[in-house]
Amino acid sequence: MGMVRAIAQRLAAAVLEGEDPKDFLRRMSHQRKIDVRHAGEQPVTPCEQWPEWDDLEDWQQIAAKELEDDRNAYFQLHNHDHLSFQVSDSHNEWFTVFSDENAAVECAEASVREDLEHEPQNFNQNFLTNFINLDKVRRDLHDFARDDDYWNDQWPEYEDKIAKLIEDNLLGEDPLLSSTGRKRKLTPKVEKMIDDLWEKMIEDFANERLEDPIGFLEDINGREEAVKEAMRIGGIDITACAERAVSLDGWRHYLSHNDGLSHDLPGGAIYVLH
Numbered sequence: 001m002g003m004v005r006a007i008a009q010r011l012a013a014a015v016l017e018g019e020d021p022k023d024f025l026r027r028m029s030h031q032r033k034i035d036v037r038h039a040g041e042q043p044v045t046p047c048e049q050w051p052e053w054d055d056l057e058d059w060q061q062i063a064a065k066e067l068e069d070d071r072n073a074y075f076q077l078h079n080h081d082h083l084s085f086q087v088s089d090s091h092n093e094w095f096t097v098f099s100d101e102n103a104a105v106e107c108a109e110a111s112v113r114e115d116l117e118h119e120p121q122n123f124n125q126n127f128l129t130n131f132i133n134l135d136k137v138r139r140d141l142h143d144f145a146r147d148d149d150y151w152n153d154q155w156p157e158y159e160d161k162i163a164k165l166i167e168d169n170l171l172g173e174d175p176l177l178s179s180t181g182r183k184r185k186l187t188p189k190v191e192k193m194i195d196d197l198w199e200k201m202i203e204d205f206a207n208e209r210l211e212d213p214i215g216f217l218e219d220i221n222g223r224e225e226a227v228k229e230a231m232r233i234g235g236i237d238i239t240a241c242a243e244r245a246v247s248l249d250g251w252r253h254y255l256s257h258n259d260g261l262s263h264d265l266p267g268g269a270i271y272v273l274h
Contacts, residue, residue: 108251
């Protein structure tokens with residue numbers, strides 16, 4: 001009797017609100033079938049009974065009703081913002097609904113940006129290097145790549161430096177030897193010449209090592225750590241990287257984790273399964 005009374009009360013309320021009694025009874029019958037079918041499963045309700053229903057935007061209310069029809073199911077609302085909302089059905093399958101494809105792209109880019117900040121190792125490392133400020137990496141690594149102490153420790157005296165420069169074909173002849181093989185005095189002019197050649201040699205060596213700064217870091221730390229270190233030093237344009245990733249892979253790759261597909265609703269919204 002209690003259930004009959006409750007249905008009668010709801011029917012009376014529906015009639016007062018202008019709903020046709022036949023439509024009300026048909027809707028109640030449909031609800032009853034779903035309630036029986038999903039007994040003991042996740043709690044779901046018609047979308048108009050969601051506590052947050054009045055907080056939803058017009059497009060979300062329309063899309064929620066259309067989703068019920070499209071899936072022949074009711075849902076539980078979990079979260080929503082101006083671009084999307086998330087629901088789950090009684091089987092605990094999750095769905096995200098977007099206002100349109102532009103909203104889906106925007107959400108995909110936001111998801112990629114978050115992943116880049118927290119788990120950059122999940123992305124193709126070669127792809128990431130396109131968005132790292134490599135010039136800043138080169139500047140920061142410049143002194144380390146030069147390693148002046150190494151050069152000066154290995155060849156501390158001018159005679160040592162002269163021998164090294166001649167060996168590397170950076171100096172044609174020994175300025176401290178005459179054409180007859182007689183030892184010459186080291187003058188300030190010769191010192192400056194050797195200093196200039198030595199400086200140029202070290203600088204050219206550093207620039208050559210840093211022509212590929214990622215490769216330079218890779219020799220030290222390994223590939224994955226090299227990219228992480230380059231990102232730390234030079235920073236990465238996360239926005240441009242996310243936009244490019246979504247452009248290349250498609251937004252569904254990042255948001256439709258179940259089957260990689262999306263589904264259109266009559267009002268223009270799009271939904272995906274997780």
